[in-house]
Amino acid sequence: MKGRGVPPCLLWIAILCALTTVKALGKASVPNISPRKDGIQEEKAKNNNNVLPTDGGPTSKPPDTTPSPSPSPSGPWDNYRLPKSLVPDHYNLTLWPRLTPDANGLYIFTGSSNVEFKCAEETDLILIHSNKLNYTTLENGHLAKLTSVNSGVNAPSIKTSWLQNVTQYLVLQLDGKLIKGHRYHLYTYFTGELADDLGGFYRSEYFEDGVKKVVATTQMQPTDARKAFPCFDEPAMKAIFHITLIHDKGTVALSNGEEKESSIVQVDGKDLLKTAFKPTEKMSTYLLAFIVSDYTFINNTIDGVLIRIFARKPAIDAGQGQYALNKTGPILKFFEEYYNSSYPLPKSDQIALPDFNAGAMENWGLITYRETALLYDEEFSSNSNKERIATIIAHELAHMWFGNLVTLRWWNDLWLNEGFASYVEYLGAAHAEPNWNLTDLIVLSDVHRVFAVDALASSHPLSSKEEDIQKPAQISELFDAISYSKGAAVLRMLSDFLTEDVFTRGLRTYLAEFAFGNAVYTDLWKHLQRAVDLNVPKPPDTVENIMNTWVLQMGFPVVTINTQTGLVSQEHFLLDPDSNVTTESPFNYKWIVPIKWMKTGIIQEPHWLKVKSSTIDATKASGTEWVLANLNVVGYYRVNYDEGNWNRLLNCLMADHKLIPVINRAQLVDDAFNLARAKIVPTVLALNTTKYLNKETEYMPWKSAMNNLDFFYLMFDRSEVYGPMQNYLRKQVTPLFQYYKTMTGNWSNVPDGHMDQYNQVNAISLACRTGLEECQNLAKTWFNQWMDTKTNTIHPNLRSTVYCNAIAAGDAKEWEFAWEEFRDTTIASEAEKLRSALACTNQPWLLNRYLEYTLMPNLIRKQDATSTIVYIANNVAGQSLAWDFVRARWSYIFKEYGGGSFSFSNLINGVTKRFSTEFELQQLKQFKADNSEIGFGSGTLAVDQSIERTMSNIKWITENKQNVLDWFKTEGNAN
Numbered sequence: 001m002k003g004r005g006v007p008p009c010l011l012w013i014a015i016l017c018a019l020t021t022v023k024a025l026g027k028a029s030v031p032n033i034s035p036r037k038d039g040i041q042e043e044k045a046k047n048n049n050n051v052l053p054t055d056g057g058p059t060s061k062p063p064d065t066t067p068s069p070s071p072s073p074s075g076p077w078d079n080y081r082l083p084k085s086l087v088p089d090h091y092n093l094t095l096w097p098r099l100t101p102d103a104n105g106l107y108i109f110t111g112s113s114n115v116e117f118k119c120a121e122e123t124d125l126i127l128i129h130s131n132k133l134n135y136t137t138l139e140n141g142h143l144a145k146l147t148s149v150n151s152g153v154n155a156p157s158i159k160t161s162w163l164q165n166v167t168q169y170l171v172l173q174l175d176g177k178l179i180k181g182h183r184y185h186l187y188t189y190f191t192g193e194l195a196d197d198l199g200g201f202y203r204s205e206y207f208e209d210g211v212k213k214v215v216a217t218t219q220m221q222p223t224d225a226r227k228a229f230p231c232f233d234e235p236a237m238k239a240i241f242h243i244t245l246i247h248d249k250g251t252v253a254l255s256n257g258e259e260k261e262s263s264i265v266q267v268d269g270k271d272l273l274k275t276a277f278k279p280t281e282k283m284s285t286y287l288l289a290f291i292v293s294d295y296t297f298i299n300n301t302i303d304g305v306l307i308r309i310f311a312r313k314p315a316i317d318a319g320q321g322q323y324a325l326n327k328t329g330p331i332l333k334f335f336e337e338y339y340n341s342s343y344p345l346p347k348s349d350q351i352a353l354p355d356f357n358a359g360a361m362e363n364w365g366l367i368t369y370r371e372t373a374l375l376y377d378e379e380f381s382s383n384s385n386k387e388r389i390a391t392i393i394a395h396e397l398a399h400m401w402f403g404n405l406v407t408l409r410w411w412n413d414l415w416l417n418e419g420f421a422s423y424v425e426y427l428g429a430a431h432a433e434p435n436w437n438l439t440d441l442i443v444l445s446d447v448h449r450v451f452a453v454d455a456l457a458s459s460h461p462l463s464s465k466e467e468d469i470q471k472p473a474q475i476s477e478l479f480d481a482i483s484y485s486k487g488a489a490v491l492r493m494l495s496d497f498l499t500e501d502v503f504t505r506g507l508r509t510y511l512a513e514f515a516f517g518n519a520v521y522t523d524l525w526k527h528l529q530r531a532v533d534l535n536v537p538k539p540p541d542t543v544e545n546i547m548n549t550w551v552l553q554m555g556f557p558v559v560t561i562n563t564q565t566g567l568v569s570q571e572h573f574l575l576d577p578d579s580n581v582t583t584e585s586p587f588n589y590k591w592i593v594p595i596k597w598m599k600t601g602i603i604q605e606p607h608w609l610k611v612k613s614s615t616i617d618a619t620k621a622s623g624t625e626w627v628l629a630n631l632n633v634v635g636y637y638r639v640n641y642d643e644g645n646w647n648r649l650l651n652c653l654m655a656d657h658k659l660i661p662v663i664n665r666a667q668l669v670d671d672a673f674n675l676a677r678a679k680i681v682p683t684v685l686a687l688n689t690t691k692y693l694n695k696e697t698e699y700m701p702w703k704s705a706m707n708n709l710d711f712f713y714l715m716f717d718r719s720e721v722y723g724p725m726q727n728y729l730r731k732q733v734t735p736l737f738q739y740y741k742t743m744t745g746n747w748s749n750v751p752d753g754h755m756d757q758y759n760q761v762n763a764i765s766l767a768c769r770t771g772l773e774e775c776q777n778l779a780k781t782w783f784n785q786w787m788d789t790k791t792n793t794i795h796p797n798l799r800s801t802v803y804c805n806a807i808a809a810g811d812a813k814e815w816e817f818a819w820e821e822f823r824d825t826t827i828a829s830e831a832e833k834l835r836s837a838l839a840c841t842n843q844p845w846l847l848n849r850y851l852e853y854t855l856m857p858n859l860i861r862k863q864d865a866t867s868t869i870v871y872i873a874n875n876v877a878g879q880s881l882a883w884d885f886v887r888a889r890w891s892y893i894f895k896e897y898g899g900g901s902f903s904f905s906n907l908i909n910g911v912t913k914r915f916s917t918e919f920e921l922q923q924l925k926q927f928k929a930d931n932s933e934i935g936f937g938s939g940t941l942a943v944d945q946s947i948e949r950t951m952s953n954i955k956w957i958t959e960n961k962q963n964v965l966d967w968f969k970t971e972g973n974a975n
């Protein structure tokens with residue numbers, strides 16, 4: 001799965017008005033939007049007989065929602081993990097989703113399943129996952145029917161059956177034992193709700209020509225396959241699936257496999273289609289997908305593999321699937337070669353859904369996406385939208401092998417699955433877009449991003465113990481920045497020090513050995529080690545020993561190089577040096593660190609730091625010589641130097657910054673700012689790294705600086721530092737603004753380079769944010785032209801920042817105009833730009849009303865609710881409004897929006913980012929205490945991280961405010 005995250009903040013807002021605090025709105029105004037769950041109409045069993053498998057059809061009884069009560073308060077069914085006694089072989093599954101509501105307004109699906117399993121250990125108990133499904137009692141009076149496959153032997157009969165809701169099982173107690181080695185069939189017939197909850201089998205809605213359309217679709221990962229049908233819902237319980245979907249004529253049914261046959265069946269005198277799919281490969285339940293829609297598609301074939309892009313008809317007609325179609329083939333071919341393994345399936349479908357919680361999901365053969373992650377529109381999409389599509393497609397296609405063909409045995413190893421895909425997505429996308437320098441961007445998007453969380457005392461190691469990850473909420477919590485971005489960062493480091501050639505050789509034999517099976521992360525290390533052993537030179541220790549220091553302990557080191565003494569040392573880097581690390585480390589926070597470095601522009605022999613500190617004479621420097629370590633930031637660590645070397649590096653930046661590689665210019669800024677946060681270097685040193693920026697035109701250093709200055713905005717945009725800071729930054733960005741003005745012929749062309757296009761956006765957004773009048777007028781003029789002429793001539797790359805600045809400068813008129821455009825547009829990426837820009841207004845009443853809208857799914861889709869609240873909190877005028885809102889509605893938000901994997905940690909981190917006062921800290925602690933009963937789900941860790949962050953912000957402001965104010969005053973006036 002690829003998370004949606006909250007997009008990096010391209011939206012800058014300059015708001016000088018006094019803050020108005022508005023009281024949190026009362027709970028009474030929560031809209032009543034929950035789907036009706038009451039009064040379900042009884043199924044007419046007769047209808048179902050016609051369309052469902054003949055193998056033990058349902059009796060005429062309605063779904064029995066009150067099965068026999070649990071006979072025993074405790075038993076194996078209280079354990080979240082399945083016993084090892086039964087092993088599924090294949091499922092025959094038929095599902096019929098209803099795309100229109102029943103008489104009670106409820107959308108439902110019905111289904112029947114027959115699973116063949118083998119008994120591996122004698123038992124008289126069957127546990128199979130099932131969540132929120134109602135079962136029809138069968139002729140034996142129970143929720144399921146058991147038969148034996150072995151001839152001449154009868155299966156024991158079911159003694160009692162019930163639903164164990166907490167651990168999500170259908171429980172069957174038998175009156176005799178299942179025999180080891182024998183095979184059995186378990187038949188069930190069930191009903192579920194096709195809710196709009198983005199999990200399991202769910203529904204997505206959209207309007208086309210004023211007509212409401214419904215799509216039935218799925219999101220199983222991690223534990224929601226059990227919400228669609230009873231199954232052994234663990235990744236190691238691989239099986240073959242024979243899937244059949246019942247659907248209306250005129251709709252398209254899709255699943256993992258190829259369509260086998262489609263025939264007409266009659267129900268209640270009405271013709272329906274029954275589409276059967278060819279059996280899948282042996283696979284995990286979390287990778288299943290079933291979709292019924294009236295979508296259309298475009299396709300092509302590459303080396304016998306059918307590639308199709310599905311989307312809403314108008315989107316396909318407008319050509320929005322074309323980019324994805326063009327890039328999928330090359331990316332697929334790239335991975336076939338990279339893995340040395342042909343694509344394991346006959347087809348690759350990709351489909352864009354209006355409602356989708358994550359960014360995309362790698363269902364085997366049928367990948368699901370948010371619309372913005374798959375659909376590209378020449379006229380509306382920016383280059384960043386395009387890049388996101390290429391990288392997400394690459395991420396998901398990478399999973400077709402790594403994750404799907406070979407699956408990690410249990411969720412505790414999720415980091416390897418997601419970290420790997422998050423690393424190679426850059427390789428796949430760079431293959432498809434070779435001129436973009438995409439692989440460099442992992443440093444900003446993953447390495448720097450995760451440094452921020454992994455430097456907290458409340459971080460956690462990449463690897464978790466299997467026994468610590470049991471409940472669905474614990475599994476969901478693993479889908480975080482550590483698993484994705486740190487996983488990607490350490491694998492990139494590993495691939496770099498092994499060399500890509502050795503890395504891929506080990507990877508290939510790993511995939512070959514475990515194809516269609518399961519592995520643990522150390523299996524990959526074993527294969528890499530075998531590849532290493534055939535090769536010279538070797539790293540100073542085994543792959544496992546080196547990687548253990550990165551995988552089994554949280555955090556990362558700061559490597560300090562003293563160029564006077566030659567002493568090189570390492571230390572656990574903590575953003576807050578006073579924070580209390582309570583997590584023990586098996587390595588005592590020492591790492592085996594590969595160090596690539598240069599001296600005054602010349603690359604030196606790499607060094608391995610295996611101890612706390614050692615002397616390397618070569619790192620001594622004198623005169624104007626400087627030392628620069630962690631070249632291209634391939635290592636997962638920060639670097640500090642003695643003051644003399646820092647000064648020589650700063651001088652080099654001022655004199656001839658191009659002597660330092662561009663990624664390292666971005667790193668010097670990021671390291672300095674973070675070392676200052678940790679009180680390792682003075683804050684003034686960090687600010688000094690921005691002085692050369694008036695000569696810098698490259699994207700990465702600017703972006704790195706802006707990301708770091710964002711913290712200064714968060715800490716100071718409510719204080720007297722704000723004015724002088726604005727003056728200084730305006731002065732620094734003006735040359736960049738003029739540079740792009742010239743390059744684009746007074747903003748009439750688009751820069752050629754991908755990175756230049758990005759940096760043009762930086763130039764405009766920072767210039768406007770810091771109040772450069774020329775920039776603000778530009779934004780206002782463009783936006784007004786659009787309002788006046790109803791023709792939008794703003795280039796898609798610039799839209800986010802232009803909309804935001806115009807809405808911030810304007811009032812209700814601009815806001816309402818943008819809101820109407822948001823409501824009208826059928827282009828998801830355009831809607832996305834408008835949705836975030838709407839949060840830029842500085843009118844509290846508009847912001848409060850917008851907050852209300854976030855909980856009305858007919859206005860803001862559920863998938864977008866939390867990110868919209870976070871956008872509002874990013875705005876200094878919206879910060880306290882968003883926080884009050886989240887506090888007041890927590891239980892409601894938790895209940896209605898609890899399904900997602902990412903939403904809660906983003907929400908909590910997002911609304912508390914600016915927290916830097918005692919008062920805010922108390923509020924946060926109170927919030928934690930008040931809601932301890934409701935809980936925070938996947939946001940549990942985020943609450944503690946926010947408390948830690950707030951405490952360190954408070955200290956930071958106390959210690960730095962005066963210095964920073966003085967520095968900005970001096971530098972803002974200097975020439």
Ligand SMILES: *[C@@H]1O[C@H](CO)[C@@H](O)[C@H](O)[C@H]1NC(C)=O
Nearest residue numbers: 065066067070162163164165
């Ligand atoms: C599980 O939930 C169902 C439906 O809500 C209910 O009928 C059943 O009694 C519950 N089972 C147990 C063991 O509580």
Ligand SMILES: *[C@@H]1O[C@H](CO)[C@@H](O)[C@H](O)[C@H]1NC(C)=O
Nearest residue numbers: 055090092114115116185242
């Ligand atoms: C599933 O269907 C296949 C093909 O029709 C059949 O051979 C198999 O026995 C069925 N298995 C079960 C569990 O019903």
Ligand SMILES: *[C@@H]1O[C@H](CO)[C@@H](O)[C@H](O)[C@H]1NC(C)=O
Nearest residue numbers: 037040065108134191192193
């Ligand atoms: C399942 O049963 C429960 C309890 O009777 C009921 O509230 C719910 O609506 C039923 N769901 C479906 C989809 O039939």
Ligand SMILES: [Zn+2]
Nearest residue numbers: 001002418421
């Ligand atoms: Zn993924």
